Every structure is written in structure tokens, then in C-alpha cells.
Amino acid sequence: MNQSHIQQLIKIAGQDRICTEQADLMCYAYDSSLDSQLHRYMPAAVFTPKNAADVSPVLKYCHEHTIAVTARGAGTGQCGGSVAPGGGLVIDLSALNRIVEIDTDNLQVIVETGVVHAELNQKLAALGFSFPPDPGSTKMATIGGMISYNASGMRAMKYGTTREYVLGLEVVMADGQVITTGGMNCRSLKTASGYELTKLFVGAEGTLGLITKARLKIMPLPEKKGIAVASFAKLGDAGKAVVEVFRHKIVPSAIEILDKSAIKAATLYKPSIKLPTDAAAVLFFEVDGPPPGVTYQAQKIAEVCKSIAIEVNWTDEPSQVKTLWEARSVVGAASGRVRPGATRVYIGEDICVPITNVGAALEGIQEIGEKYNTIIVTYGHVADGNFHSAPVIDLDSPEEIERVQQVGDEIHEMALRLNGTVTGEHGVGIVRAKYMEREHGPALAVMRTIKKALDPRNILNPGKMGL
Amino acid sequence: MNQSHIQQLIKIAGQDRICTEQADLMCYAYDSSLDSQLHRYMPAAVFTPKNAADVSPVLKYCHEHTIAVTARGAGTGQCGGSVAPGGGLVIDLSALNRIVEIDTDNLQVIVETGVVHAELNQKLAALGFSFPPDPGSTKMATIGGMISYNASGMRAMKYGTTREYVLGLEVVMADGQVITTGGMNCRSLKTASGYELTKLFVGAEGTLGLITKARLKIMPLPEKKGIAVASFAKLGDAGKAVVEVFRHKIVPSAIEILDKSAIKAATLYKPSIKLPTDAAAVLFFEVDGPPPGVTYQAQKIAEVCKSIAIEVNWTDEPSQVKTLWEARSVVGAASGRVRPGATRVYIGEDICVPITNVGAALEGIQEIGEKYNTIIVTYGHVADGNFHSAPVIDLDSPEEIERVQQVGDEIHEMALRLNGTVTGEHGVGIVRAKYMEREHGPALAVMRTIKKALDPRNILNPGKMGL
Missing domain, CATH: 3.30.70.2740 (Alpha-Beta Plaits)
Incomplete structure (x- = not known):
């Protein structure tokens, strides 16, 4: 990418949308991964589209001139996915932050992909609904980032990952062509029509297309939550307890574990939490749903764990649920304290x-x-x-x-x-x-074939995913 | 496909595995679709592999000689997906019917794709588990057919479609190469590693590869079920009731509707069912989960519907649930009675x-x-x-x-x-x-690009999906 390319991109996108200041570019040189913080991968320029429609002409130009393009949301990722190791153009999608439509009757929303997860869920909660995937970085992560890396969080066993909630996408392909997956005008919750391109773009890390809008399935918020907390003398016992709970036909909305190191970190961070510091592990079982079912499940989990655990507590009182959950929620921030x-x-x-x-x-x-x-x-x-x-x-x-x-x-x-x-x-x-070769074996060749077919000039987020 | 091809295939696969008798081939000339029953699409030969490993050499030969290959399970499909409009070889996968592994501790099973859905779920039910997608054709449909057409059934809103339960696949590609999607040796319930090939092969109708094995997520069976049945004077009222139920934070495991014609059919078929024949529609709400939650939800649905419906009944008594559900379950068979x-x-x-x-x-x-x-x-x-x-x-x-x-x-x-x-x-x-062009617009071109990349000779189930 040379100076003439940048001049042309400014002509296409507007002076105020293309940034080349080194101090500003530095903000795009890393994400949360240690690797990017050590290497600081500087892009040549950053493009910040104001509207979804602005992306296509820029991509078309980059395709014609074989310029690498890396999409970026909030940069909260932890794998170096949104940095540009080979330079080129970073497209910062965070200004595409409009919630286009909330349609609770049809259990779906349409959003631009720069919308922050917590903002969407705050709006939905006021209406009694939720977009269930729930990453730890909810207050910063964008929907586009969640889609591109198939984020999930602690409730994926019961509620599924981001992929399960994406019904359709507006995608700008490598050559600038815009497609809508899941049916051009479709607002159905289900379809068996055509290849499921939607689910392929989810988790493709911006290497197959650039996602500008998403149609997402939402769910009614559960009426109530309960919690059971159990501590174990051995790690193996914690594993046994998880298996036993499923065997008793209970599907908790979350089962979180803190090992010895995490118990120590949480205790150092907030001594009032009072976790059993001699335990090998603590499990937090969250259950949700209709109120009497929540009470029943929390109680039953406690019973199931009783013979395996050192100690078990359960509650369906909202304030106590909050207190018991606190130890789990501080552990990320607390880990540095050790x-x-x-x-x-x-x-x-x-x-x-x-x-x-x-x-x-x-x-x-x-x-x-x-x-x-x-x-x-x-x-x-x-x-x-x-x-x-x-x-x-x-x-x-x-x-x-x-x-x-x-x-x-x-x-x-x-x-x-x-x-x-x-x-x-x-x-x-x-x-x-x-690790891709060893994890996927011959399937990696199939991934490479798809990549080559959809992005023949390898301009979309090159150098990622072992492709 | 000529006589020499057939001789070669017999050499590769064995005399007893390749069928060319016209009377036998006739069984493969149609599925449940009206179209195939009118046209009777005769294949040139049928190959019935006994082991998953037998498929690859046959596909390799067909690829080298550009012979069309159409995979078939039980033939219960309703879109002409498993018939061969251009002739060629049909591969009947119904003999690949081994349940390879049931691992309830890790909430998954590995099956050959000729396994019949009801047989798998019968085995799982004895252990307290289930593979949740639930097509009407459960007693005949194979897992491979369910995967290839992304079957779902009545519980998809709460539990998702087949796609959501497929963790990995063994796929024979067009050229005979065998890949395992979802990680070569992976037994995890979740991954964000590499392109999600698994979900792309689900619903691809055998046009991208031939699926011989599947790793499926299973869930604990719900402890209890309840039902509420409501009849409505206007179709619009039934729609309103559905929206209201979700608004009240209830996610039923199924909401089934019979319109006037279906009420008539069910009543003619079994007069003892006693449906309100003057109603414009009847809704059946099924709820499941922990027993007290089931009672609460069935009761609440009845309350929500009360002001909208002509009549509402609910029950959490297993025998009554069965009786109330009967009207819904007979309607498929009853429809001819009108x-x-x-x-x-x-x-x-x-x-x-x-x-x-x-x-x-x-x-x-x-x-x-x-x-x-x-x-x-x-x-x-x-x-x-x-x-x-x-x-x-x-x-x-x-x-x-x-x-x-x-x-x-x-x-x-x-x-x-x-x-x-x-x-x-x-x-x-x-x-x-x-209808594919109109439903998908420019996205259809992307589907065609993927098809061409993975099956350049167009041998896999050609003539389908508007590709």
C-alpha cells in the first residue's frame, strides 16, 4: 500500500474517514493478545466507515489493487485477529453502531456490527428480551467481533454460542459485492434454503467477507435465576459433580469453576467473599427459568453435590444470588492480584x-x-x-x-x-x-479451498487462521 | 455412466454392493415429493456401502470418471433431494447404521449416518438423554438425511435445529478424500477453531460431500412435560397469543397450530378427540423442564390466552398431556380424510x-x-x-x-x-x-462459488438447490 493508494482511498471514502497519523495508527497495532502487544503490528492506514454502504467501494478498490484489509471492532480480541501483521488497511467498524430494528414480536433484531453487546442487551432488557451469548467483554465487545470469532461466554451449554443466534448477515465480499445471507428479505426464525453461508461467516474472523449488518435471534429473559455453590477437595470430584447434575436431568444456565489459584486470587482481591481457601475447586451452578423451577433446580443441584462436595450452598433470593455470584465475577479482574x-x-x-x-x-x-x-x-x-x-x-x-x-x-x-x-x-x-494443521488435519485443505474461492487475491485479513 | 463403469465399480465395491436390477432401482427413483413420484428418476446403479471406509474409493472412481453421485438415507425427504434426475450412481447409506459410541458424560454420541433417528433416541432415552431435533418422520428418517436437510421439527424454537447439535462430521469429499470436521480428534462441546465446515455441510443436501459419520451433542431429557390447548375465533388471535406468551417470558418447547382444515381432518379421523370445530385455529403449547416449572408455565400460558381465546385447557398430568396432544399428533395421518x-x-x-x-x-x-x-x-x-x-x-x-x-x-x-x-x-x-435466485439474490453466486471449489466436476447430487 503506497501513498497513491492512500490518496485514492481518501477520494473514495473522504478525507475525514481515512487516517494515517502514526499516533492514531498505534491504537490499531494491538488487541488484547500478548503477541500483538509485543509486536505492535502497524497498519498503513485506517478507514472508519460511517455507513454500511461506504464499505463496498473501498473493498472494491482494495481488491483491484491487492491491498490487505483487516476488519476491527472494539479490539478486545485475544488472538491477534484484528491486527494487520502485513500492514495494509484496517477497517474500524465501531462507528457502524446503529440498532436498525428491534422486533420483539418476531424475536429478532437487526443491528450494524459496530453495536456494543451490552448496549444492545440493555435496550432489549427494558423490553424483557435478551441476545443470549454473553462474553466477559460485554461492555466493550462489538456484535461484529462476537460474530467473527463466535464468542459465547458462560451460558453456551444451555443457550448456544453466537452462531446459533445469527439469522442473517449483510456481508461485503472481497471484491466489494454486497450479499445478504439467510434470504435477501427473510425475517423467518428458521430456514433450510440454500447453503448456510451465515454460519460459515460466523467464526471466519473476517477472512471471507466483511460483515456490516446482522439479523439476530433474541429470547425472552428468564424470569428468575438461582445459584448453587459447591467446593471440592479434589478436581476430579468437581468433574464428577458436573456429570451427576446432567444425569439428574438438570441443564444449568452456567457452570463456572474456580481452581485453587482462582480461589486465592478472588480472596486476595476481595476478602469479604469468603471462599473455602483449602478447596481444590469451587463450582458455581446458575439455573434460570420459571420461578418454581429455579428453586427446584438449585435445591436439587445442592442435593446431588452433597455427597461429593466439602460444602454446598444454594439460594433463589435475588440479593443472595448476587452475593454468591460475586466471587465468580471478580476473578478475571482479580487474577493479577496473586x-x-x-x-x-x-x-x-x-x-x-x-x-x-x-x-x-x-x-x-x-x-x-x-x-x-x-x-x-x-x-x-x-x-x-x-x-x-x-x-x-x-x-x-x-x-x-x-x-x-x-x-x-x-x-x-x-x-x-x-x-x-x-x-x-x-x-x-x-x-x-x-496449531490448525494438527487440530484439523485434511480439513484444513478444505478451509483453504473455500478461502481461495471467495478471496482469490487473499486480501481479507491475510496471515490468520493458518490459511 | 456406462457398462464398463459399472463393471469397474463392482470390482472396487464388490458384486453384492452394486445393484443394477431395474426392479430394485425403481425403489430409488422417488422420495416423498410429488415431483419425484410423477417423474420417477431412475439411477443407473445403486451402491450400498457396508462400512464408512467403503465410500471413499467409490467416490474417487466417480470423480475420475465424472459420474454423478447422489446420497440417500431412508428416502423420506419431500423435495426430491435424494433422487438422481440425471441418472448416475445413488449411494444408499442406510446400511451404515452403527451407533459407534454413546458418551453421556460428555453429552455426545458418534453415529454412522444411516442410523434411524428414533432408534438413536430410544437408546438415549433409556439413559435419560436425547438428541433433541425431532422430525415427524423420526421412525424412518436417518441421521444423515436430517443433517443433509437440516431437519428440525416442532421443538426448534427452544432447542434449535439439527445443525445446532452436530459437533463434527466425517465427510468424503468429491475426490474421495476423507476429512473430519470440528477437529480431527476433538470431543469438545464448543470450538472457535477454523472455519465451521460442520455447519456448512449441514443442509448442503449432499452437494458438497458425502457424510458417513457424525458426532452429535445430546441433552438430558426434560423431567416433565405439560400442555395448554387454546382455540381461537380468528387466526390473528392465535398469532397474538403466541406473541403474548413470549412477552410473558415463557419459551414453550413447542407451539403447534391446527387451522380450520386441520381441525376438521383430525375430527373426521378420530371423532373422540373433540376439537372445537367452529374455531379458526387451535394452538397446542407444550412446556418442559423441572416439574414445578412445568406446572407454573402451563398455568401461566392458560392465563395469558384466556382473554384472547374461545377456550383454554391446561394440564401437567402425564396421561392428560398425552390425550390433549393426540389431536396434534394424528393430523398428518388424518389430512387425507377430508x-x-x-x-x-x-x-x-x-x-x-x-x-x-x-x-x-x-x-x-x-x-x-x-x-x-x-x-x-x-x-x-x-x-x-x-x-x-x-x-x-x-x-x-x-x-x-x-x-x-x-x-x-x-x-x-x-x-x-x-x-x-x-x-x-x-x-x-x-x-x-x-426459487433460489429470488430468495437469495447475489448470495446464490457465493453458494455456486463454494460448490464449484469443492466439487469442480459437479458430480455430487447435481441438478439440486439451483446451484
Whole structure:
């Protein structure tokens, strides 16, 4: 991308929409991943469309001139997906933040993809509805980012991931052509017509097209929530409890786990939380639905856990639910506390394994931490075996940075050994590209064939996903 | 496909696996669609693999010699998807019927794709689990057919379609290469790694690859079910009741509708059912989950409907639930009864519209029936706007056959006008191919690009889906 390209893009998009100031570009050089923070991948320019229709002519030009294009939402991603390792143009979609239509009668909304998740859900909550996927970064993450990386959060076992709620998309293809997936004028909740392009673009990390609008399925908010909290002497017992709960025909809306390290972090952060510091793990079971069903389920979970756990508490009182849930909700922010002055970094942070390998995975992470003398706080969505491990290191120490990269590598390798995946909900981007061959085998060639067919000049988010 | 091809295929697959007897081939010349019953699309030969591994060498040969290959399960489809309009080889997958692994602890099963849905669910029910998608043809339909056409049934609003439960697939590609989607060795319930090939193959109607095995997510069976039945003076009132139920934060496991014609059919079939024959529509709300929640929800639905309906009944007593549900369950079989000696035919039978257009769609179907002097019985899954209309005609009358094709055409056109789709859960196949351009617009070109990239010789189920 040269100066003449930039001049042409300014002509097409407008002076105020194309940014080339180095200080501004720096903001686009990283996301939350350790990798991008170490490398600072500078783009040549940033384009900030004001309207969805502005994207197509820019993409058409980039296609004609083989200029790399990387879409970006809020930059909260943790895999280097929204940075441009080879330079080129970053398209910042955060100004496409209109909620186009809320149609609760038909259980759907249409939004531009720069809309922030929490803002959408705040508007929907006032009407008694919700867009169920619920990432930890809800207050910043955009719907477009959630779609492109198939975000989910803690309620995916019961409610599914983002993919399950995307009914249709407006996508600008590599050559600038605009398509609407899921039916041009369709507002149905279901279809079996044609290839499911929608679900293919979800999780494609901006490598197959640039998503400007989305039609999303919404659900009525549950009337009530309850919680049961159980602590266990052994990690294996926690795993057993999860299996037993499902066997008793209960599908909790979330099952969250804090291991020993996370219990310590939460306790240091907020001593009033009073978690059992001698436990190997604490499980938080959230249940939701009609009020009498919630009470019944919370109580039943407590009964099921009783013979396995050290201690169990349950409640369906809203204020107590909030108190009990607090320990789970502070753990992300608390993880840094286990080592004053150090920083939590995002690497190897999103593996997902079968439920029966949860104990082995948690033990494995701690062993890897010990081997590399690195503190790792681990918590996660145990209902679907998805963990977030948070290594806490001194970012000023090149030696610690070197070590933590081996930690990340070993965690990813372990996930594959345990019949898991290197990423449950954060995506591949730059940082997990090297595992794609081993995770997918011959299927990777099929992914590459699709990529080549839809983006023959490889301009869309190149250098990602091992494509 | 000539005699030498057949000889070679016999060499590759074995004499007993390749069938060319005309009488036998006739069984493969149609599915449940009216179109295929009128045309009888004869294949040149049928291959019945005994093991998943037998498929690859046959596909490799067909690819080298550009021989059309159409996969077939039980042949219960209603869109002509599993017949071979251009001849060639049909691959009958019904002998691949092994349940490879049931792993309730990890909430998943691995099956060959010829396994029949009801057989899988019978085995799972004994363990307290279920594969939730629930097509009407459960006793015959194979898992492979359900995957290839993204079947769903009446519980899709709450539980999702088949697509949501497919975690991974073994697919034989056009050239014979075998891939495993969703991770080569993965047993996780969730992943954000790589393109979601799994969900693309679901609903691709065997045009992108041939599916031999599937890894499926299962769920604990609900502990209890309840039902509320409400009858309405106007179709619009039934639509209003559905919207109100969601507004009251209730997500029924099914909402089924019988219109005037279906009430009449069910009553003729079984007078003891005692449906209100003067009603414009009857709604059946099914709720499931923890017992006290079920009672609460059934009761609440009855309250919500009270001011809108002519009459409402609800129950959480298992025997009464069964009795109330009976009217819904007989309607498919009963539809022929409205006209003695005539036959229900499958055409225009699967449109899906937004919930708020349900009333207009049902009225429209009746108007089309009147216009063409054809009796149409309509029932369906109103929670997601999906209807099954059953024209009942004299199959010996060429004039009636001519008329019913116009009926089908007008129903499909109306669905698109009402922001719907031509198929909610049965697929496109031959019979809905002509609507693809109008339903999908420029997105159809993207589908064609993917098809061409993965099946460059167009051997996989050619002539389908408007590709």
C-alpha cells in the first residue's frame, strides 16, 4: 500500500474517514493478545466507515489493487485477529453502531456490527428480551467481533454460542459485492434454503467477507435465576459433580469453576467473599427459568453435590444470588492480584476439552505453570469444558516473556492431547494459527479451498487462521 | 455412466454392493415429493456401502470418471433431494447404521449416518438423554438425511435445529478424500477453531460431500412435560397469543397450530378427540423442564390466552398431556380424510414466515386452495412460523395434478412475499430450486462459488438447490 493508494482511498471514502497519523495508527497495532502487544503490528492506514454502504467501494478498490484489509471492532480480541501483521488497511467498524430494528414480536433484531453487546442487551432488557451469548467483554465487545470469532461466554451449554443466534448477515465480499445471507428479505426464525453461508461467516474472523449488518435471534429473559455453590477437595470430584447434575436431568444456565489459584486470587482481591481457601475447586451452578423451577433446580443441584462436595450452598433470593455470584465475577479482574506488580497476559487462555477431561486439564495447567515457574490463575465454563488460564508475569522481564510463550504452547498442545480444541470462544487469529494443521488435519485443505474461492487475491485479513 | 463403469465399480465395491436390477432401482427413483413420484428418476446403479471406509474409493472412481453421485438415507425427504434426475450412481447409506459410541458424560454420541433417528433416541432415552431435533418422520428418517436437510421439527424454537447439535462430521469429499470436521480428534462441546465446515455441510443436501459419520451433542431429557390447548375465533388471535406468551417470558418447547382444515381432518379421523370445530385455529403449547416449572408455565400460558381465546385447557398430568396432544399428533395421518379416496401430496409443504405473518400465511394458503379448487389441510410449528400444508388431490386426475403444481408455486411465492423462506426444514432439492435466485439474490453466486471449489466436476447430487 503506497501513498497513491492512500490518496485514492481518501477520494473514495473522504478525507475525514481515512487516517494515517502514526499516533492514531498505534491504537490499531494491538488487541488484547500478548503477541500483538509485543509486536505492535502497524497498519498503513485506517478507514472508519460511517455507513454500511461506504464499505463496498473501498473493498472494491482494495481488491483491484491487492491491498490487505483487516476488519476491527472494539479490539478486545485475544488472538491477534484484528491486527494487520502485513500492514495494509484496517477497517474500524465501531462507528457502524446503529440498532436498525428491534422486533420483539418476531424475536429478532437487526443491528450494524459496530453495536456494543451490552448496549444492545440493555435496550432489549427494558423490553424483557435478551441476545443470549454473553462474553466477559460485554461492555466493550462489538456484535461484529462476537460474530467473527463466535464468542459465547458462560451460558453456551444451555443457550448456544453466537452462531446459533445469527439469522442473517449483510456481508461485503472481497471484491466489494454486497450479499445478504439467510434470504435477501427473510425475517423467518428458521430456514433450510440454500447453503448456510451465515454460519460459515460466523467464526471466519473476517477472512471471507466483511460483515456490516446482522439479523439476530433474541429470547425472552428468564424470569428468575438461582445459584448453587459447591467446593471440592479434589478436581476430579468437581468433574464428577458436573456429570451427576446432567444425569439428574438438570441443564444449568452456567457452570463456572474456580481452581485453587482462582480461589486465592478472588480472596486476595476481595476478602469479604469468603471462599473455602483449602478447596481444590469451587463450582458455581446458575439455573434460570420459571420461578418454581429455579428453586427446584438449585435445591436439587445442592442435593446431588452433597455427597461429593466439602460444602454446598444454594439460594433463589435475588440479593443472595448476587452475593454468591460475586466471587465468580471478580476473578478475571482479580487474577493479577496473586502477584503484586505483575500483569495478567493473554496467551493459551482459551482451551476447551471434553467434560471428563476437565480435571486433567486443570491439573495439567498447574503442572505447566510449575514447570515454567509461572503463576497461572484458571477459571472457566466447565459446562462445556472451556477454560481461561491467566498467566501472571512481569512484562519487563524478557526471560519471563520467553517462558510464558512456552507455557502457552504447552497448554495448547495439552488441549489437543486431551481431545480438546485450542480455542473454545476466542478464535485463532495469529496466535493459534500454528496449531490448525494438527487440530484439523485434511480439513484444513478444505478451509483453504473455500478461502481461495471467495478471496482469490487473499486480501481479507491475510496471515490468520493458518490459511 | 456406462457398462464398463459399472463393471469397474463392482470390482472396487464388490458384486453384492452394486445393484443394477431395474426392479430394485425403481425403489430409488422417488422420495416423498410429488415431483419425484410423477417423474420417477431412475439411477443407473445403486451402491450400498457396508462400512464408512467403503465410500471413499467409490467416490474417487466417480470423480475420475465424472459420474454423478447422489446420497440417500431412508428416502423420506419431500423435495426430491435424494433422487438422481440425471441418472448416475445413488449411494444408499442406510446400511451404515452403527451407533459407534454413546458418551453421556460428555453429552455426545458418534453415529454412522444411516442410523434411524428414533432408534438413536430410544437408546438415549433409556439413559435419560436425547438428541433433541425431532422430525415427524423420526421412525424412518436417518441421521444423515436430517443433517443433509437440516431437519428440525416442532421443538426448534427452544432447542434449535439439527445443525445446532452436530459437533463434527466425517465427510468424503468429491475426490474421495476423507476429512473430519470440528477437529480431527476433538470431543469438545464448543470450538472457535477454523472455519465451521460442520455447519456448512449441514443442509448442503449432499452437494458438497458425502457424510458417513457424525458426532452429535445430546441433552438430558426434560423431567416433565405439560400442555395448554387454546382455540381461537380468528387466526390473528392465535398469532397474538403466541406473541403474548413470549412477552410473558415463557419459551414453550413447542407451539403447534391446527387451522380450520386441520381441525376438521383430525375430527373426521378420530371423532373422540373433540376439537372445537367452529374455531379458526387451535394452538397446542407444550412446556418442559423441572416439574414445578412445568406446572407454573402451563398455568401461566392458560392465563395469558384466556382473554384472547374461545377456550383454554391446561394440564401437567402425564396421561392428560398425552390425550390433549393426540389431536396434534394424528393430523398428518388424518389430512387425507377430508376427501375420501384422495391422496395427500407433498408440494409447497414447508414454508416458514415471521411469527407476525402467521395469520396472513394461513389465510393465504386457504385462499390459494379456493382459487384452485383444492382442499389444503394446514398445520405447523407456529413458534418459528413453519407450516406444513397438505393439498389433498385425486392422483389419477392429470388436471388436478396440473392445478396442485400451481398451488405449490403460489404458496412458495406467497412465503417470499411475506418475508419468509420456501423451506423451513425440508430442504430445496429439485422442487424448490427455481426459487433460489429470488430468495437469495447475489448470495446464490457465493453458494455456486463454494460448490464449484469443492466439487469442480459437479458430480455430487447435481441438478439440486439451483446451484
